[in-house]
Amino acid sequence: MAVTNVTSFGRSGLADWLVQRISGVIITIYLVFIVAYLIAHPGLTHGEWVELHRCFWVRLLSVMTILSFAAHAWIGMWAVLTDYVTVRLLGPKATALRIFLQFGVIAVIITYVGWAVDILWGI
Amino acid sequence: MLLKQGLEVSLTVNKKRPVNLDIGTFRLPITAYVSILHRVSGVALLAVTGLLLWMLDVSLSSAEGFASIGAGLANPWLQLLLWGMLAAVAYHLVAGIRHMIMDFGVGESLEGGVLGARLVLVAAGLLILLTGVWIWL
Secondary structure, eight states: OOOOOTTSSSSSHHHHHHHHHHHHHHHHHHHHHHHHHHHHOTTOOHHHHHHHHHSHHHHHHHHHHHHHHHHHHHHHHHHHHHHHSSHHHHOTTHHHHHHHHHHHHHHHHHHHHHHHHHHHHOO | OHHHHHHHHHHHTTTSOOOSOOGGGSOOOHHHHHHHHHHHHHHHHHHHHHHHHHHHHHHHHOHHHHHHHHHHTTSHHHHHHHHHHHHHHHHHHHHHHHHHHHHTTTTOSHHHHHHHHHHHHHHHHHHHHHHHHHHHO
């Protein structure tokens, strides 16, 4: 019997485990790309920076990265909150507090995704 | 005396169940600190990502915005803030790579875990140092 929890991301530990790794690899690819680009362009201009983000492949990688971040942060924060904001450590009000914090985290994550899409398609 | 204590224990036993692994009483090994730092840096990255998104937004919005980010990054305090943010990214990345290496069954023994944790600290330290070089040189 798999342990499930309504506030986890993939509703199963194995799914979350896999998503956490795939999303981590995508974020790493983005980081390596953007840092390499910035190191290769020390005198970067606004025009070049905008041009880079208008490129289809950069937009695709950026969208994949923010979606990966969303899943990765959801799973990671769920793991942290369910470990520390517990009835055993904080008392009977911990469950309500944890659910409140988890909703807060989810709200922040959804805001970031909307913001990132707005940035990428606003240029 | 002993009888009285025993009676108290039996009365409170349902409220104060023994905890199997009370990590608050342990002296933590290096692997625990590496793991806790992975969590702390991860939680910090939730806020860091917001700041990086804001920088991306302003830098792309207009030539003036781009120039203002450039000017901001010339401020020593903001450089220090950026370094701290990138340090969290660097540490979390290195500790995450260790997780994936361990997924392949490498470094799962007690000695391997300790060695892996040490390598994470060394590699992350080097990466954070290089990030500082990138910012200030």
